[in-house]
Amino acid sequence: MSSIIALLTDFKTQDPFIGVMKGVIYGINPVVRIVDLAHDLPSFDIRHAAFILKISYKYFPKGTIFCCVVDPGVGTTRRGVAIKTRNYFFVGPDNGCLSMAALDDGIIVAVELKNREFMLPEISTTFHGRDIFAPVSAYISRGVPITMFGPVVDSSTLVRVGIAPPKITEDTYEAEVITSDSFGNIFLNIPTEMFKEPIGAEVIVKTKETKKEAKVGYTFGDVPPGELVIIRRTSHGYLELAANMASAKDILNVKSGDLVIIKRKKL
Secondary structure, eight states, rough: OOOOOEEEEETTTTTTTTHHHHHHHHHHHOEEEEEEEEEEHHHHHHHHHHHHHHHGGGSTTTOOOOEEEEOOTSSOOOOOEEEEEESSSEEEEESSSSSHHHHHHHHHEEEEEEOOSSSSSOOOOOOIIIEEEEEEEEHHHTTTTTGGGSOOOGGSSOOOOOOOOOEOSSSSEEEEEEEEEEOOOOOEEEGGGOOOOOOTTTEEOOSSOOOEEEEEEESSGGOOOOEEEEESSSSEEEEEEEEBBOOHHHHHHHOOOEEEEEEEOOO
């Protein structure tokens, strides 16, 4: 049995959807603890959700159930799944939002959610978070074996979203924007161990529309306010392009999937 269900959604806090999901969960398991991992995610952005889940899940106690509802395909033929990994459970749509975290922890078994006994009596076509994923998560927290929820599926058939590797030469890094956070800090697809520029180095950052200078640093305050800094020792393992008390995303005018070129500044 798990005492924690962590919710990750693109639902907005001004709407009732998050609260209703919690109500369903508490109706099935009144003693479970619910953690709001993140809400208000970019609408329909499956890769953003997958990335946030991947960089967050391992900080929770073993046995935590992660219920992810970023589900632009709700009501279509896309599957609902529950996944048991080495240390956790993941519940949500089979659209890739669970894939990075589940694969990272190691999938033991995955099932398609088919058993109506563990869903609400009426299943809507637009709110599977309430009618399917919340109740399944609650029943898992009560100790119901994952295989009770439906047939086992081949984990290789689960939909996956990934992060492409960067292109790196002697003095140039061609990176892709994975996503950004609410502060405008940009997460790049460069694992920090692959970035070889030393602390204090000055680089040129080029995008389709801009060309700016940046400094490699430990933290935001290593550059003056408004200036760009490349943080190489991040909290999540990927290179971060930020600005001190400003939005790097706005300065560079980039979005998820855009190309960012980092080039060593010639002396």
